[in-house]
Amino acid sequence: EAQVTQNPRYLITVTGKKLTVTCSQNMNHEYMSWYRQDPGLGLRQIYYSMNVEVTDKGDVPEGYKVSRKEKRNFPLILESPSPNQTSLYFCASSSTPSGRSGEQYFGPGTRLTVT
Amino acid sequence: RKEVEQDPGPFNVPEGATVAFNCTYSNSASQSFFWYRQDCRKEPKLLMSVYSSGNEDGRFTAQLNRASQYISLLIRDSKLSDSATYLCVVNQNMNRDDKIIFGKGTRLHILP
Numbered sequence: 617e618a619q620v621t622q623n624p625r626y627l628i629t630v631t632g633k634k635l636t637v638t639c640s641q642n643m644n645h646e647y648m649s650w651y652r653q654d655p656g657l658g659l660r661q662i663y664y665s666m667n668v669e670v671t672d673k674g675d676v677p678e679g680y681k682v683s684r685k686e687k688r689n690f691p692l693i694l695e696s697p698s699p700n701q702t703s704l705y706f707c708a709s710s711s712t713p714s715g716r717s718g719e720q721y722f723g724p725g726t727r728l729t730v731t
Numbered sequence: 732r733k734e735v736e737q738d739p740g741p742f743n744v745p746e747g748a749t750v751a752f753n754c755t756y757s758n759s760a761s762q763s764f765f766w767y768r769q770d771c772r773k774e775p776k777l778l779m780s781v782y783s784s785g786n787e788d789g790r791f792t793a794q795l796n797r798a799s800q801y802i803s804l805l806i807r808d809s810k811l812s813d814s815a816t817y818l819c820v821v822n823q824n825m826n827r828d829d830k831i832i833f834g835k836g837t838r839l840h841i842l843p
Contacts, residue, residue, distance in 0.1 A: 651833075658835035659775070659818070706774055719765075720831070722774035 618643045622707050622723035629697055630731055637692045637726050639707030645721075647710045648690040649674065650682065652703040653725075659706070665690055697730040704728075734758065734832045735821050741838040748809050752837045754819030755801045763822035764795055764802045768815045769836065775818055778804075806839075814841045 620641045629635055641648065649664035651674075661674030665684040679701055681693040690709075694701060707723040737754045744750045756764075764781035779786065781793040781802050792805040802821075806813055819834035 649831075656835070659833040661831065719777045720775075722776070725772075725774055 618721065620707055620709055620721050620723035622705075622726050624726060625724060626727050628729045628731065631698055632696050635694050635697060635728075637694075637705060637707075637728070639690045639692065639723055640688050641690075641707075641709040641721065642688065643709060643711070643721065644687065645709035645711050646687070647712060648684070649708050649720075650680070650690070650692045651706045651708065652676065652701075653706060654703050662692070662705075697728075699730045702728060702730050734823075735819055735834040737817075737819050737834040737837045739835060739837060741840050743840045743842055744809055745842050746809060746811055749805065749807050750809055750839065751803055751805045752817055752819075752839075753801050753803050754821075754834050754837075755799075756819075756821045756832070757800070758821075758823045759797075759800060761800075761821045761823045764793075765820040765822075766791075766793055766802075766804050767818040767820055767833075769818055770815050775833075778817070809841050811841050811843060814839055 623638045646667045650662040651659045653659050660676045662680050663674050663682040665671045668684055668687050671682050671684055684690055705726045708720040710720045735756050766778040767775040768778045769775040779788050779793050781795050783795055785794040790807045794803045816836040816838045818836045821832045823830045
């Protein structure tokens with residue numbers, strides 16, 4: 617089954633404690649991205665990756681890091697989480713940047729709370 | 732003007748009615764357009780692409796008006812299961828890089 621998986625699905629942590637949210641896709645997609653979704657603000661792109669070892673900042677990259685060492689995995693790293701990073705996070709993948717293929721496949725989301 | 736703008740709703744519509752949403756976009760160079768559906772606390776999923784000539788998928792019809800820079804989604808004979816948030820998505824091809832812009836979504840409640 618084609619899918620994007622994220623772990624953990626729910627996480628409550630404290631300010632400053634480094635965390636990683638994993639994302640993996642089994643569709644051999646080149647393009648992957650991370651979004652956060654907040655009430656009233658919609659989906660905002662954090663980082664994206666066009667291929668292995670190629671990453672770029674999205675609209676709200678501050679406080680986040682990513683890596684793309686393998687095609688299937690695109691982890692999101694919060695080196696020192698802060699309460700304003702409390703949000704719902706989605707990983708997505710597509711065969712192209714969606715401008716041409718159309719469909720982005722989203723993971724089920726990770727609800728992060730930073731206290 | 733915001734890059735992609737939608738009426739947030741909520742739209743409360745009786746079952747069986749027809750409902751339409753519009754979405755406006757600011758960049759005239761935008762190339763691709765989509766509607767996604769997002770159920771409460773779930774991930775967004777592609778509902779349909781929007782083609783220049785307009786396209787239909789069952790009870791759903793999508794249209795694009797490039798001159799006025801808006802896209803629309805029409806749902807006929809609405810079902811309770813259509814209750815969701817509908818996201819307008821625009822792809823802008825800027826400097827040879829694609830930039831995907833999501834609208835904030837329109838909430839739809841179908842009432843029994």
